[in-house]
Amino acid sequence: MSLPSYKRILLKLSGEVLMGEQQFGIDTDYVARLAQEVKDARDTGLQICLVIGGGNIFRGMAGAAKGMDRAQADYMGMLATVMNALAMQNALERLGVPTRVQSAVQMDQVCEPVIRRRAERHLEKGRIVIFAAGVGAPYFTTDSGAALRAAEMKCDALLKGTSVDGVYDADPKRDPAAKRYETVDYDTVLADNLKVMDASAVALCRDNNIPIVVFSIREQGNLARVLSGKGTQTIVKKDA
Numbered sequence: 001m002s003l004p005s006y007k008r009i010l011l012k013l014s015g016e017v018l019m020g021e022q023q024f025g026i027d028t029d030y031v032a033r034l035a036q037e038v039k040d041a042r043d044t045g046l047q048i049c050l051v052i053g054g055g056n057i058f059r060g061m062a063g064a065a066k067g068m069d070r071a072q073a074d075y076m077g078m079l080a081t082v083m084n085a086l087a088m089q090n091a092l093e094r095l096g097v098p099t100r101v102q103s104a105v106q107m108d109q110v111c112e113p114v115i116r117r118r119a120e121r122h123l124e125k126g127r128i129v130i131f132a133a134g135v136g137a138p139y140f141t142t143d144s145g146a147a148l149r150a151a152e153m154k155c156d157a158l159l160k161g162t163s164v165d166g167v168y169d170a171d172p173k174r175d176p177a178a179k180r181y182e183t184v185d186y187d188t189v190l191a192d193n194l195k196v197m198d199a200s201a202v203a204l205c206r207d208n209n210i211p212i213v214v215f216s217i218r219e220q221g222n223l224a225r226v227l228s229g230k231g232t233q234t235i236v237k238k239d240a
Contacts, residue, residue: 006156006227008047008123011038012146013161015053015084017217025056026087035091037223038128042097046227047123049153050130051146052088054080060138074138078105081142085132086110098127104136104145116152123153143197147204158210159226160197161217166234167196183235196236205236212236 017034020027042048057080063073085101092099100122101111111132112118119129134145143160150158167189170178186206189196196202196214205212215226215233225231 006046008049008153008155009157009159010049010051010146010150010153010155011041011159011161011223012051012143013053013217014163015055015057015059015080015142016163017056017161018052018084018087019056026084028087028091031087031091032094033220034217035088035095035097037217037221038088038092039095039097041223041227042126042128044227048128049119049123049149049155050085050088050128051142051149052081052084052130052132053142054078054084056080057083061141071138074134074140075105077142078133078136081134082107082111082132085130089130092128098125099130100127101130101132104131104133119153129153141198141201143201144204147197147201147210150210151204151208155210157213158205159213159215159223161215161223163216163218164214165216165219165232167194167214167236169194180232181234183237185238186236189236196234202236206238209238 018026018031020030054077058076060074060077064070082103089099089101102114103111104114106113122129131149134140134142135148166180168178168180172178186202189202190199213233213235215231216222222231226233
């Protein structure tokens with residue numbers, strides 16, 4: 001499927017992909033491979049914002065399910081996303097890619113605060129901006145943070161790199177007959193609870209007409225293929 005030519009995108013990576021083949025934490029070799037793919041995309045002239053989840057280290061919802069205070073657990077999850085952002089920044093800069101991390105939770109010793117106009121300037125100068133700590137408040141997922149930053153930065157699309165190659169009408173791991181959508185509209189995703197992203201993130205993208213491109217980041221070279229329109233993906237958009 002041919003994708004439109006994008007000038008600026010937000011790439012949302014699930015924290016789990018940073019584990020590589022590990023059960024927990026950060027696989028530095030795998031992060032380096034992801035960083036190379038991001039660099040290759042950036043070298044085409046694309047402006048890239050990044051948001052990385054924290055599920056490889058700590059997931060707020062999981063902590064809350066075990067009896068933790070939800071707000072406290074979510075703040076811990078935000079700190080996990082900062083750790084992942086710093087790991088990706090290190091990998092990118094080892095490849096010679098100038099990168100800035102902006103955190104919604106202020107921590108001046110390690111990264112910048114989220115300042116939209118400063119982030120825009122970084123992008124214009126060819127830097128990659130990694131947004132960390134979600135929206136800076138509990139009860140919101142990093143998907144919501146990604147949708148918010150995509151809207152704020154006026155991105156042409158939100159690319160969600162995950163462990164599956166698109167959006168299905170059922171869980172493909174449990175149902176071998178699950179059907180993958182080539183395109184699907186926002187309202188169908190919300191009405192059928194298709195688990196692309198959480199509902200608030202999908203609604204925010206719908207309201208700002210930001211297409212969501214869901215693809216597998218685990219397949220090496222897939223980011224470049226998707227950006228060229230050759231990879232396997234599902235596009236969530238209006239009037240699909």
